[in-house]
Amino acid sequence: MTVRVRYAPSPTGDPHVGNIRSALFNWLYARHTGGTFIVRIEDTDQARLVPGSVETILDALRWLGLDWDEGPGSQTPHGPYVQSERLDIYKEHAARLIIEGKAYECYCTPARLDAVRKARQQARQPTGYDRRCRELEGARQAREENPSAKPVVRFKMPEEGNITVNDFVRGEVTFDAALLDDFVLLKSDGYPTYHLANVVDDHLMEITHVMRAEEWLPSAPRHRLLYEAFGYEMPRLIHLPLILGPDRSKLSKRHGAASVLEFREMGYLPDALVNFLALLGWSLDESSEVFSKDDLVKHFTPERILANPAVFNIEKLDWFNGLYIRDMDDAVLADALVPWLEDPEHGLPANALPVNREYLASIVPLERERLKRLSEAPEMLSFFFEERLHYDPALLVPKGLDADGARDALEAALATADGTDDWSVAELEASYRALAERLEVKTGQLFGAVRVAVTGRTAAPPLFDTLAVLGKERCVARLRTALTAL
RNA sequence: GCCCCUAUAGUCUAGCGGCCUAGGACGCCACCCUUUCAAGGUGGAGACCGCGGGUUCGAAUCCCGCUGGGGGCACCA
Numbered sequence: 001m002t003v004r005v006r007y008a009p010s011p012t013g014d015p016h017v018g019n020i021r022s023a024l025f026n027w028l029y030a031r032h033t034g035g036t037f038i039v040r041i042e043d044t045d046q047a048r049l050v051p052g053s054v055e056t057i058l059d060a061l062r063w064l065g066l067d068w069d070e071g072p073g074s075q076t077p078h079g080p081y082v083q084s085e086r087l088d089i090y091k092e093h094a095a096r097l098i099i100e101g102k103a104y105e106c107y108c109t110p111a112r113l114d115a116v117r118k119a120r121q122q123a124r125q126p127t128g129y130d131r132r133c134r135e136l137e138g139a140r141q142a143r144e145e146n147p148s149a150k151p152v153v154r155f156k157m158p159e160e161g162n163i164t165v166n167d168f169v170r171g172e173v174t175f176d177a178a179l180l181d182d183f184v185l186l187k188s189d190g191y192p193t194y195h196l197a198n199v200v201d202d203h204l205m206e207i208t209h210v211m212r213a214e215e216w217l218p219s220a221p222r223h224r225l226l227y228e229a230f231g232y233e234m235p236r237l238i239h240l241p242l243i244l245g246p247d248r249s250k251l252s253k254r255h256g257a258a259s260v261l262e263f264r265e266m267g268y269l270p271d272a273l274v275n276f277l278a279l280l281g282w283s284l285d286e287s288s289e290v291f292s293k294d295d296l297v298k299h300f301t302p303e304r305i306l307a308n309p310a311v312f313n314i315e316k317l318d319w320f321n322g323l324y325i326r327d328m329d330d331a332v333l334a335d336a337l338v339p340w341l342e343d344p345e346h347g348l349p350a351n352a353l354p355v356n357r358e359y360l361a362s363i364v365p366l367e368r369e370r371l372k373r374l375s376e377a378p379e380m381l382s383f384f385f386e387e388r389l390h391y392d393p394a395l396l397v398p399k400g401l402d403a404d405g406a407r408d409a410l411e412a413a414l415a416t417a418d419g420t421d422d423w424s425v426a427e428l429e430a431s432y433r434a435l436a437e438r439l440e441v442k443t444g445q446l447f448g449a450v451r452v453a454v455t456g457r458t459a460a461p462p463l464f465d466t467l468a469v470l471g472k473e474r475c476v477a478r479l480r481t482a483l484t485a486l
Numbered sequence: 487g488c489c490c491c492u493a494u495a496g497u498c499u500a501g502c503g504g505c506c507u508a509g510g511a512c513g514c515c516a517c518c519c520u521u522u523c524a525a526g527g528u529g530g531a532g533a534c535c536g537c538g539g540g541u542u543c544g545a546a547u548c549c550c551g552c553u554g555g556g557g558g559c560a561c562c563a
Contacts, residue, residue, distance in 0.1 A: 010563050045562055110561075117559090126488040127559055152561050170491070179489060179559090187561040194563050218490055218558040241492085241556095248555060279498060279511095286500035287510045306499085309556055313497045316512045326525075369525040432521090447521035459523035 003035025004208050007061075007068070008198070010042040011053040014259035015060040017312070018213060018243040018251050021277045025240060026211045027066040028278070028300035035208075039071035040201060041082040044191045054082075060260040064270045065293060070205075078205045083197050090192035093200050093230065094153045094185050102229045103185055105151035106133035107142035128181030129154070153186035155195075155226065163221035168209075168238040169305050175221040183222055199223055203232040211238040211302070214309070215250075238302050241281045242309040251312050263317075267340065267375030272321040280310040290323065322372045334364045340377045341385075347378050352385035359384070362469045366461035384470065389456035389478060391485040396452050398445040405441070406449050407486055412439055413450050414479040423472045429464045453482035 007023040009015065015023075030037035039061070041054055054072065061068065072081050080086060097103035108129075117127045132138035134156065158177045165173050185196040192200070202210060217239045227234040245255030252258055257266060263273055275291050283306070284291075284299050291299070325333065334357070341347050341355050348355070363384050370380060383389060397406040416435050420427060436446040447463050454475055460466055467475050 008563090012563075042563065048562065106561090113560080121487050121559095124487055128488095150561095167491095173490070175490075181559090184561050189561075191561085193561070198563090213557095214491070215557055216563090239491085244556075246497090250557075276498090281498095283499055285510090289499085289511055308492050310499090311497060313512070316498065319512055322525090367524095370523070429521095436521095442521090444521050451522060457523090461523080463521055 001208060003030060003033040004038065004206050005030050005035060005211060006038040006040050006202070006205065006207050007066075008040045008042050008201075008212075009057050010045065010048070011050060011057065012045070012048040013050050013053055014261050015057045016251075016258050017260055017263070017277065018258075020060060020064065020260050021243060021280060022211060022213055022240055023061060023066055024064070024274060024277055025282070025300075025302075025305070027068075028296055029209065029211065029302060030069075031297040032300045036069045037067075038078075038205060038207070039068040039081065040205070041072055041084075042194065042197065043082060043084045044194065044197050046189065046191060056261065063264060064260070064274055083192070083201065086197075086201070087190060087192075089204070090186065090196055090200055091190065094192070094196065097155065097185070097229060098153065100229075101156075103153050103155050104134055104182075105139065106154045106182075106184075107139065107146050107149055107151050108133060109146050109149065112142075112145075126179045128179075129183075131182050134182060150188040152184045152188050154182040155185050155222070155229070157182050157222070157225065163224060165220040165224050165237060167217065167220070168236055168302055169307050170217075170239065173217065173220070175218075177221075180221060195219065195222055195226060199226045199230070199232070202235055203227070203230070207235050209236045209238055209302075211240060214239045214242050238305065241306055243280055244309050244311045246311060246313075248309075248311060255312070257314075265375070267373030267377075268317065268321050269324045269374070272317065272324040275324075276317045276320045280312065281306050290320075318372050322369075325371050325374070326369050328368070330361065330364050330368070333368055334360050336374060337364070337377045337381075340374050341381065343378070346375070348382060348385050351387060355385070359469075366465050366469060370461070383455045383457065383460070386456075388481065391452070391456060391482060393485050395458055396449055396482055396486050398448040401441065401445055401449075403486060407483065409439055409441060409446050409449050410453055410479060410483050410486065413446065413453070414476065414483065417467075417472065417476050417479060420472070423468060425464045425468045428467050432464070450479070454478045 005026040007026050009019055009023075027037050029035070039058070043049055043054075058072070070076055070078060070081060074081060094103060098105070106129075113129065116130050120127050133142050133154070157180050161177045163175045163177050163180070165175075167173055183195060184193050186192055220237060220239075224234060243251045245251045247255070257263055260273070264270075271293060274293055274296070278291060278296050278300075279289060282300070282304055284304060328336070337360065338355055338357075341360075342353055347353070363381060367377075367380060371377065396410070397403055401409065412435055413432070416431055420431055432446065432450070433443060436443045439446065448458070451460055451463050451466075452458060454470060455466060470478075
């Protein structure tokens with residue numbers, strides 16, 4: 001049996017990381033087994049549709065490198081892969097169940113449903129539909145109360161007994177049928193609910209394993225009965241633990257970034273995000289945690305999926321991201337940085353653009369291990385590009401020196417710079433070390449003052465590498481400016 | 487309110503009856519490297535394995551209860 005798995009998002013907004021983690025696990029399992037990864041769009045809620053979100057979701061998958069074998073637009077016997085294009089299929093299925101006496105039309109109004117629910121909760125009973133329309137008399141009554149309404153189709157659940165589902169990570173889970181109500185299959189607008197569409201499509205698309213978030217576990221018994229009603233074989237169920245925010249509730253927008261697109265905008269690398277997400281609810285052994293996508297494909301098995309929810313820890317993501325940045329080739333990193341540096345809103349000042357690629361290539365080796373996110377680049381590299389630096393005069397005076405001492409040091413540094421023709425790291429370091437000795441100041445004091453003069457900041461890459469990259473002209477000019485600021 | 491899942495350090499996790507004086511990682515602290523900041527190296531603090539009962543010669547590991555956490559209970563997915 002070849003594995004067929006699917007990612008089935010509904011286009012109601014940006015792709016959420018929890019959601020994308022499901023996509024990732026499905027993709028990994030498909031690639032690990034040589035199976036098929038399918039993307040199916042579940043757009044059965046007309047009210048919540050967000051235009052453009054299908055493309056946004058597909059974009060997120062592409063960005064993360066999760067390619068699909070079948071999906072929207074694919075011409076295969078299993079398609080189409082957008083549920084709104086499959087309405088007839090669901091209607092036929094619902095009709096079939098009605099004919100077979102396994103489902104019925106319900107005319108109850110939302111107001112009544114609401115009232116029933118409230119009354120039940122007050123009576124400490126499980127909430128749920130009271131099955132009035134399941135009986136002829138009840139249906140007739142409901143119809144009289146609500147003559148113009150279009151009915152929904154409800155599934156007849158057994159009134160007693162146990163329903164057991166087998167979850168791959170949790171084992172057998174048993175539910176009391178008496179507590180499960182007759183859920184809606186087809187809405188009054190003719191669209192199917194998730195339950196109907198999902199079961200029908202998973203069968204028709206020959207899905208072998210349903211890997212989805214744990215929030216679906218309570219629906220599993222309904223699905224099981226639906227499969228049985230249709231006479232369909234049920235796929236293997238694998239429920240993934242939820243991803244939680246720092247407050248331990250389901251990760252959402254109010255926890256800050258929750259959309260994959262936001263992580264892209266924050267300067268995270270797709271492979272870092274994939275690596276991080278893979279470890280939320282899955283692990284290989286006691287020590288491995290840096291995994292390329294190929295590694296993950298190679299090692300991923302559902303047997304190692306955890307059952308307990310995981311808190312999304314952005315500090316660890318930052319660490320992964322730094323790791324992946326440090327692992328990039330210089331040229332690749334430089335290319336990756338350009339869009340960030342040239343961003344009209346958050347990038348370098350306009351007069352520094354377009355970025356001189358050759359110059360950037362010389363800068364990258366100095367900054368790569370200092371970057372945690374690509375978005376930090378404009379701020380972190382700005383002093384390489386700015387025409388004039390803005391000094392905090394206090395910073396120009398190193399610890400242990402007074403303003404006069406700093407002035408003397410900088411003047412000497414300027415003279416040294418001016419007199420240096422071989423503008424190389426080795427030469428610069430040699431002459432400045434000699435200068436510190438001559439001035440009888442600590443190297444740290446001299447270097448610190450020069451660093452601030454040349455970069456405008458106290459934290460920067462190693463001084464002589466920085467001087468070399470900046471070039472003699474810039475350095476000399478900046479030392480002069482710094483002296484006037486002092 | 488009803489149902490289900492779950493429980494190892496702040497966080498992600500290893501552990502599937504003796505190898506555990508509980509291992510790895512992030513974060514935190516210290517030291518080393520060092521011209522600053524990083525990166526890197528070394529070391530450290532941090533978990534009475536949620537609590538209470540069992541089972542067993544022996545339990546983080548199996549069972550039960552409690553408690554905590556989470557999820558679900560829509561003509562949303």
